[in-house]
Amino acid sequence: MKKKIIILGVIILNSTLGIFMLPSNHSKVIDPQETISPSLTANSTTNSTTNSTTNKTGNNAADESKGQNKSEFAADRDGESIDFDAKRAMEYLQKLCQIGTRISGSEGMKKQRELLKAHFEKYGAKVTFQEFEAKQKSRPDKVKLANMIIQWFPDQKRRILFCGHYDTRPIAHEERNHKDWSKPFISANDGTSTVAFFMELAHHMKKLKIKIGIDFVLFDAEEYVFEKERDKYFLGSEYFAQDYRKNKPEYVYAAGVLLDLFAHKNPRFPVEGHSWESAARIVQGIWQEASLQKVKAFVAVEGQPIQDDHIALNRVGIPTIDIIDFDYKHWHKLSDLPEQCSGETMKDVANVLLEWVKKVGN
Numbered sequence: 001m002k003k004k005i006i007i008l009g010v011i012i013l014n015s016t017l018g019i020f021m022l023p024s025n026h027s028k029v030i031d032p033q034e035t036i037s038p039s040l041t042a043n044s045t046t047n048s049t050t051n052s053t054t055n056k057t058g059n060n061a062a063d064e065s066k067g068q069n070k071s072e073f074a075a076d077r078d079g080e081s082i083d084f085d086a087k088r089a090m091e092y093l094q095k096l097c098q099i100g101t102r103i104s105g106s107e108g109m110k111k112q113r114e115l116l117k118a119h120f121e122k123y124g125a126k127v128t129f130q131e132f133e134a135k136q137k138s139r140p141d142k143v144k145l146a147n148m149i150i151q152w153f154p155d156q157k158r159r160i161l162f163c164g165h166y167d168t169r170p171i172a173h174e175e176r177n178h179k180d181w182s183k184p185f186i187s188a189n190d191g192t193s194t195v196a197f198f199m200e201l202a203h204h205m206k207k208l209k210i211k212i213g214i215d216f217v218l219f220d221a222e223e224y225v226f227e228k229e230r231d232k233y234f235l236g237s238e239y240f241a242q243d244y245r246k247n248k249p250e251y252v253y254a255a256g257v258l259l260d261l262f263a264h265k266n267p268r269f270p271v272e273g274h275s276w277e278s279a280a281r282i283v284q285g286i287w288q289e290a291s292l293q294k295v296k297a298f299v300a301v302e303g304q305p306i307q308d309d310h311i312a313l314n315r316v317g318i319p320t321i322d323i324i325d326f327d328y329k330h331w332h333k334l335s336d337l338p339e340q341c342s343g344e345t346m347k348d349v350a351n352v353l354l355e356w357v358k359k360v361g362n
C-alpha cells in the first residue's frame with residue numbers, strides 16, 4: 001500500500017460495554033442504550049461518513065464475555081469451531097516465499113498462480129482468473145495481469161469478500177542503501193501472508209454452516225511500482241471494482257475485509273481511517289468479536305487512513321475494511337521474511353473473522 005499520514009482521532013472501545021466512542025471533536029453521538037444486530041442488512045452496510053451525526057453504537061456482546069477466558073470461549077463453540085492450523089499456515093507461507101519474488105507479469109507470479117489454483121480447487125473452491133492488461137507509467141510495455149477469484153458456496157447471491165494482494169513489489173523501496181533496492185524482495189508479510197492465510201482457511205471453508213457465499217480475491221499489481229512518485233498502485237483492485245460496477249454480477253457483496261501486513265508477531269490493528277469512514281458497521285462487528293475473544297491485536301483506536309486496495313471497493317459500494325498494522329517495521333525491506341510472521345497471529349485473526357462470518361451469515 002501507499003503511505004499517507006494523517007491522524008484523524010481516537011476511537012475508544014469500552015471493553016465492558018462493547019461500545020465504540022469517538023472523542024468530542026467528532027460529531028458522532030454515542031447512545032450507550034442503543035444496540036445493533038451484527039447482521040449485515042442492506043441498511044446496515046450503507047456507508048457512513050465522518051460528518052454523519054448518526055449514532056454509532058455497538059451491540060453489547062462483550063458483556064457476555066465477562067468472566068470468560070479464551071479457551072472457555074472456544075469451548076462454547078464446540079462442534080462449530082474451526083481448528084485453524086497455525087503451523088500449516090506458516091508452511092504455506094514458506095512454500096510461497098520459496099518460489100522467490102512474484103512480481104506482476106513475472107515467471108514467479110505464473111508459478112504462484114498454478115500452485116494456488118491447484119490448491120484451492122483441491123479443497124473444493126471455484127477458481128477463476130480475471131485477466132486484464134495495464135501499462136505502468138515507468139514501463140515501456142503493457143503487462144498481463146490477473147486477479148484471482150476463489151469462490152466458496154458459489155450459488156449464494158449474497159457474499160462476503162476477503163481480499164489481499166498476491167504480487168510482490170519489484171523494488172524494496174524502504175531500504176536505506178539504494179544498492180539493496182533491486183535485490184530479491186520476498187515480501188513475506190506484505191501480501192504473501194494473506195495468501196498463505198487463505199490457503200490454510202481453504203481446509204475449513206466447506207465445513208462452515210453459513211447461508212452466504214465467501215470469495216477470496218487476490219489482487220494483482222497492488223504494487224507493481226518501480227518509481228514511487230510516478231507509478232500507479234492498486235491496478236488489480238481498481239480493475240476488479242470497475243468490473244463489478246459495469247458488469248453487475250448476479251450476486252452482491254455485503255461486506256469486504258482486506259488483510260495486509262497483518263501476520264507478524266504481536267501486531268496492532270488500530271481502526272484504519274477509511275474503514276471507519278466507509279464501513280463502520282463492519283469495523284464494529286469485527287472489533288467486538290475480537291474483544292469477545294480477547295484477541296488484543298484489534299485495538300479500538302482510530303489509526304491513520306491508508307491508501308490500500310479497499311479504497312476502490314468502497315468507491316463502488318462494497319463496504320470494505322482494512323485490517324493492517326502499518327507500523328510493521330520490515331515494510332518494503334529485504335527483512336520482510338517468513339521469520340517475522342506468526343501462525344498464531346493468523347490463527348487469532350481467523351478465529352475472529354470466522355466467528356464474525358457465522359454471525360453475519362446466518
Ligand SMILES: [Zn+2]
Binds near residue numbers: 169190223332
Ligand atoms: Zn507493500
